[in-house]
Amino acid sequence: MPLSDIQVRNLKPRDKPYKVIDFEGLFVLVKANGSRLWQFKYRMFGKERLLSIGVYPEVTLAQARKAKEDARATVAAGIDPSEAKQSERRIKQEEAAHTFERVGSLFLEKQRKEGRSKATLDKTKYHLKLANSDFGRRPIAQISPTLILKTLKKVEAKGNYETAQRLRARIGSVFRYAVASGLTDSDPTYALRDALIRPTRVHRAAITAPKALGQLMREIEYFDGQPTTRIGLQLLAILAQRPGEIRNAKWAEFDFANKIWAIPAEKVKMRRDHLVPLPDQAIALLDELRKMNGNGEYLFPSLRTWKRPMSENTLNAALRRMGYSGDEMTAHGFRASFSTLANESGLWHADAIERALAPCGEE
Incomplete structure (x- = not known):
């Protein structure tokens, strides 16, 4: 029985x-x-x-x-x-060995071997640290969208909407690497693409009308402040690089024989140096600037010490002094002015214009 x-x-x-x-x-x-x-x-x-x-x-x-x-x-x-x-x-034993933290480390090593910039590697480390604190020890094949969303919402609750979006993307990169490596079947972050608050993009004010920009350039030419500040604004307009790259520019980065400014890769968050051609107008301004600051390290040293570059507020303060409000023009706005007018001219391919501006970094 x-x-x-x-x-x-x-x-x-x-x-x-x-x-x-x-x-x-x-x-x-x-x-x-x-x-x-x-x-x-x-x-x-x-x-x-x-x-x-x-x-x-x-x-x-x-x-x-x-x-x-x-x-x-x-x-x-x-x-x-x-x-x-x-x-x-x-x-199950293999799954237990392939935790998110372990796979994340492998993904980071892959990025390192691919020659990603230090800035990109640092961002990956930061995002992985946020994720590992919540589910790093879990097998990657057992991590659900709900579990990931809980982590993302903790970041979002602090008002860090952009960080939450980037964290989701970084976690997704690790999962796609795991899928390609046969360690899991899918990327759970795909289901979360509409679950987070989208950050409001703040567009920096820029003058894009040709006549108005011409008037601004004339006013910069007759700027009655520091000559180095005037040259900084003029180089912003001519070279269309970021204000931070102009402020932190060093004489060692300039090849005057070949008329090239080689911005180091780590500064522009790229895998290689960003090469900026120097037109004759820029060369003339640099020659003028070299007579003032050519013996130091920086093109635009601080007034207090030659060991540091000028303040990040200097260029915007000069625009305010000339009567342009923050809603009309910013130092960063020269890039938008360049992009808009260059694209509208029809003289150059959009990709060439984008390359001249340099990408905003690897994600």
Whole structure:
């Protein structure tokens, strides 16, 4: 007769292990220490095999019978349940070894070997640190969109909307690397692409009308402040680089023989130096500037010390002094002026204009 739960519960240990049969190959093995182990006996390819199901009472009689039925169906399908169980165990062990933190480290190493800039590597490290604090030790194949969203919402709750968006993208990059490496099946961040608050883009004021820009350039020409500030504004307009790159420019970066300004890769967050051609107007301004500051490191040193560049507010303050409000023109706005007028002229391909501006960095 089939066993009852009371019978199994009341089984007592003996000097030697013994079996108590249920039915259809299922039995409970009672060991000398009192533990009771469910096992299923079956035949596969003419040989008798045993499948260990679990220990009573953690595995109940009903659960043991269900496991036995599943195993019988597996045998009927020509699959050895013992081998299937071992294979499943190996897969789980492999999954447990491939945590998000481990895969993230592999992804970071891949970026490093690809020659990504230090700025990009630092961003990846920062984003991975945020993610690892919440689910870094979890197997990557077991991480759900809900779990990731919880982490993203913590960042978003602090008002860091842009960081939350970039963190989602970085986590997604790690998952896509894992998919390509056969470590998981999908990227759960794809389901979250509309779940976060989109940051409001703040567009810096810029003059894009040709006549109005011409008037600004005339006023800069007759600027009555520091000559170095005037030259800084003129170079912004001619070279269309970021104010920070102008302020932090060093004489060592300039090749006057070949008329090239090589902005170091780490400054522009790129994999290679950004080469800016120097037209004759820029060369003339640099020659003028070199007579003032050519013995120092920076083109535009601070008035307080030659060891640091000018303040980041200097160029914008000069525009305010000339009567242009922050809603009309900013130092950064010269890039937008260049882009708009160059594209509207139709003289250059849009990609060439974008390359002249230099990308905003790798993500």
